[in-house]
Amino acid sequence: MSDAKPLSLYVPEPEFRPGDKPDFSNVEIPQAGAAPRPPIDVEAGDIRDLAYTIIRVMNREGDAVGPWADMLNDDQLKEGLEDMVRVRAFDARMLMAQRQGKTSFYMQALGEEAIACAFSKALQPGDMNFPTYRQQGLLLSTDYPMVDMMNQIYSNAADPLKGRQLPIMYCSKEHGFFTISGNLATQFIQGVGWAMASAIKGDTKIATSWIGEGSTAENDFHSALVFASTYRAPVVLNIVNNQWAISTFQGIARGKAATFASRGLGFGIPSLRVDGNDYLAVYAVAKWAVDRARAGHGPTLIEHVTYRMGGHSTSDDPSAYRSKEEATSWPLGDPVERLKEYLIKRGVWSDAQHHQMQEMLEMQVAEAQKQAEKNGTLHDGPHSSPATVFDDVYHEMPLHLRRQRQEAGL
Amino acid sequence: MSRMTMIQAIRSGMDNAMEKDDNVVVFGEDVGFFGGVFRCTQGLQEKYGRQRCFDAPISESGIVGAAIGMAAYGIRPCVEIQFADYMYPAYDQITQEASRIRYRSANDFTVPIVVRMPTGGGIFGGQTHSQSPEALFAHVSGIKTVIPSNPYDAKGLLISAIEDEDPVMFLEPKRLYNGPFDGHHDRPVTPWSKHEFGEVPDDYYTVPLGKAAVRREGADVTVLVYGTMVYVAEAAAEEAGVDAEIIDLRTILPLDLEAIEESVRKTGRCVIVHEATKTCGFGAELMAVVAESCFYHLEAPIIRVTGYDTPYPHAHEWEYFPGPKRVGDALKKVMEAA
Numbered sequence: 001m002s003d004a005k006p007l008s009l010y011v012p013e014p015e016f017r018p019g020d021k022p023d024f025s026n027v028e029i030p031q032a033g034a035a036p037r038p039p040i041d042v043e044a045g046d047i048r049d050l051a052y053t054i055i056r057v058m059n060r061e062g063d064a065v066g067p068w069a070d071m072l073n074d075d076q077l078k079e080g081l082e083d084m085v086r087v088r089a090f091d092a093r094m095l096m097a098q099r100q101g102k103t104s105f106y107m108q109a110l111g112e113e114a115i116a117c118a119f120s121k122a123l124q125p126g127d128m129n130f131p132t133y134r135q136q137g138l139l140l141s142t143d144y145p146m147v148d149m150m151n152q153i154y155s156n157a158a159d160p161l162k163g164r165q166l167p168i169m170y171c172s173k174e175h176g177f178f179t180i181s182g183n184l185a186t187q188f189i190q191g192v193g194w195a196m197a198s199a200i201k202g203d204t205k206i207a208t209s210w211i212g213e214g215s216t217a218e219n220d221f222h223s224a225l226v227f228a229s230t231y232r233a234p235v236v237l238n239i240v241n242n243q244w245a246i247s248t249f250q251g252i253a254r255g256k257a258a259t260f261a262s263r264g265l266g267f268g269i270p271s272l273r274v275d276g277n278d279y280l281a282v283y284a285v286a287k288w289a290v291d292r293a294r295a296g297h298g299p300t301l302i303e304h305v306t307y308r309m310g311g312h313s314t315s316d317d318p319s320a321y322r323s324k325e326e327a328t329s330w331p332l333g334d335p336v337e338r339l340k341e342y343l344i345k346r347g348v349w350s351d352a353q354h355h356q357m358q359e360m361l362e363m364q365v366a367e368a369q370k371q372a373e374k375n376g377t378l379h380d381g382p383h384s385s386p387a388t389v390f391d392d393v394y395h396e397m398p399l400h401l402r403r404q405r406q407e408a409g410l
Numbered sequence: 411m412s413r414m415t416m417i418q419a420i421r422s423g424m425d426n427a428m429e430k431d432d433n434v435v436v437f438g439e440d441v442g443f444f445g446g447v448f449r450c451t452q453g454l455q456e457k458y459g460r461q462r463c464f465d466a467p468i469s470e471s472g473i474v475g476a477a478i479g480m481a482a483y484g485i486r487p488c489v490e491i492q493f494a495d496y497m498y499p500a501y502d503q504i505t506q507e508a509s510r511i512r513y514r515s516a517n518d519f520t521v522p523i524v525v526r527m528p529t530g531g532g533i534f535g536g537q538t539h540s541q542s543p544e545a546l547f548a549h550v551s552g553i554k555t556v557i558p559s560n561p562y563d564a565k566g567l568l569i570s571a572i573e574d575e576d577p578v579m580f581l582e583p584k585r586l587y588n589g590p591f592d593g594h595h596d597r598p599v600t601p602w603s604k605h606e607f608g609e610v611p612d613d614y615y616t617v618p619l620g621k622a623a624v625r626r627e628g629a630d631v632t633v634l635v636y637g638t639m640v641y642v643a644e645a646a647a648e649e650a651g652v653d654a655e656i657i658d659l660r661t662i663l664p665l666d667l668e669a670i671e672e673s674v675r676k677t678g679r680c681v682i683v684h685e686a687t688k689t690c691g692f693g694a695e696l697m698a699v700v701a702e703s704c705f706y707h708l709e710a711p712i713i714r715v716t717g718y719d720t721p722y723p724h725a726h727e728w729e730y731f732p733g734p735k736r737v738g739d740a741l742k743k744v745m746e747a748a
Contacts (some may be wrong), residue, residue: 128482128483130479160516160518161514161515161516162516164513164514164516165514169514171514171515171516171518171519172518173515173518173519178482178519179511179514179515179518179519181506181507181514183502183506183507186475186502186503186506186507188475189471189472189475189476189479189503190475190476190478190479190482190507191479192475192476192479193475193476193477193478193479193480193481193482193483193487194479194480194482194483195479196476196479196480197435197479197480197483197484197485198483200435200461200462200480200485201483201484201485207479219471219499220471220472220475220502220503222469223467223469223471223472223475223476224472224475226467226469226472227466227467227469227472227476230467391517392512392513392516392517393512393513393551393552394512394552394554394575394576394664395512395520395574395575395576396575398620398663398664399620399664399665399667399668400664400665400667403667
């Protein structure tokens with residue numbers, strides 16, 4: 001007879017639930033400037049520690065320190081701050097537009113603005129992002145017109161995607177933004193394929209793939225790592241760890257034993273964790289990985305450690321599953337505030353200037369909204385012609401679709 | 411002009427396409443140095459180098475997902491899934507990604523990929539090497555599905571598929587790789603070298619997608635069929651002594667609606683044959699098409715002869731997939747109807 005005790009399943013739980021007072025004091029936040037900056041041709045095994053620490057540049061006193069600092073000048077930093085504030089203003093307005101019934105759905109990037117905004121500055125024209133949602137900063141930090149983004153959100157007559165996609169599922173080949181899928185992780189391997197094609201053709205362009213920490217549980221995350229590793233694809237693989245996949249905390253996709261970044265080590269892919277709320281750190285790490293890919297040294301995996309301050313989407317109520325104070329207790333702070341304070345301390349920025357910039361951007365966003373609404377909103381047209389429903393399914397419309405369109409009288 | 415097996419014809423098609431366009435790239439499990447488990451890609455790596463023909467990890471979703479990314483970049487991947495049964499891990503990439511990227515991006519991104527996969531039974535492959543999943547593709551908007559029945563078509567259709575602007579699922583009936591199956595279980599396969607469709611031009615040519623072929627003209631009943639079952643239908647018509655018109659669909663999407671309608675309106679009768687399972691199989695769609703567009707021309711109910719709604723058996727595969735006896739009985743039955 002066996003004397004073994006009955007087993008029980010271990011199911012991880014977050015530390016705090018609604019009603020709890022969050023206390024992150026035991027979360028280990030490494031000192032800014034402590035992480036080394038390796039050469040771009042480094043082997044994964046030689047920087048193993050970078051997959052477990054957090055690379056930080058701005059310290060708590062508001063100085064930029066360590067080997068990852070001093071990569072951007074004052075003007076670039078001010079531009080970065082402006083980009084983040086633009087994303088925040090855009091999000092606030094579109095969130096409101098959704099509440100007003102002008103569109104069906106919205107997803108804000110509140111708290112995560114630094115990641116996409118800083119990363120995009122490390123890329124060159126012709127490079128291609130394979131994004132997930134919440135990376136609107138990749139477009140809002142470039143010259144892609146805000147009005148076009150709003151037209152897409154409103155599915156109106158000027159929507160470049162002809163009313164076919166959920167709001168926020170932008171697409172622009174010209175601006176290096178691959179069409180977003182609602183099926184999670186599929187784009188992660190597609191980005192690797194794109195990068196492989198660039199290498200096959202002897203081109204100099206690189207790709208980036210983006211995924212949320214929850215979706216790393218999908219098979220395609222692993223497909224992407226194995227292909228990227230095998231063919232040394234010129235790709236940067238980004239995991240945005242904002243702690244929450246709707247109501248599921250990051251420990252469910254991760255388990256307790258490892259970091260998300262450490263998953264790259266088994267594939268021999270140099271893997272780094274970065275403070276995703278530190279604009280300087282994100283840029284520095286992005287630049288390192290992009291340079292590495294472009295120089296032919298292969299892929300990099302980056303885990304951006306951040307916090308989703310808002311709900312998952314306008315259809316989500318985070319107060320039902322997490323502590324109300326969690327967002328404000330988050331130990332890595334607010335990316336906009338941090339960069340602002342840094343610039344002020346550096347003597348190149350002031351509260352007055354910041355206020356002025358914020359007002360200017362809010363006006364720009366409001367003006368863009370006015371322009372976009374001239375083309376209609378979701379429930380208050382105009383929209384593209386219903387006949388366009390039948391377009392672009394195939395390069396040439398097959399007979400059965402031609403007949404269906406005819407039957408529909410379109 | 412050479413005598414070729416279907417394997418050789420498919421290889422020749424890829425060879426011609428790669429020669430013509432530097433952007434054509436071939437990859438998949440074992441397709442590089444070894445030339446594929448069925449040897450369809452043999453010699454391509456040697457001729458075109460490892461950048462254009464290479465082995466892939468055993469990750470079907472990775473193979474198709476990477477192909478999608480490559481096609482979005484602007485090259486033309488023609489990938490191999492070792493057996494159609496293994497495409498399921500890639501089903502998400504095929505049906506929710508490749509199929510829709512043109513549509514959801516309003517033509518900004520297009521992904522012209524070809525996914526080749528051996529399909530069908532008859533080689534004692536059991537339930538994981540014998541499936542016919544074509545209906546699972548046909549139900550999805552935005553992809554095309556091709557199933558050739560002979561070497562000549564296989565080559566011409568494959569070149570068309572590689573040059574096509576849309577994603578194409580290319581299902582190769584493995585039962586026909588080495589010779590035509592005459593529908594009889596107890597007879598050896600005749601080599602393609604003794605068959606008219608074994609005659610294949612070495613050079614570039616195309617067979618258009620979306621066009622059916624009349625394999626046998628007849629006045630009494632239309633048989634709608636594709637792939638391996640073309641030969642079963644031919645044997646059945648012969649043995650049952652029915653003047654059947656056999657239409658080899660060649661592509662099930664786009665479907666050659668006009669060819670189907672023209673034939674059924676002429677004969678007034680229709681039998682549909684495929685080896686995939688019956689319920690919601692592609693035969694159901696064919697039946698619906700015929701009922702919708704030819705109802706007043708019909709003189710008998712439409713009959714389907716298909717594989718059974720069970721997983722594919724190993725030892726009993728000959729009882730499982732339709733043979734000339736079952737098809738012949740169906741032909742006689744529709745002829746008995748007043």
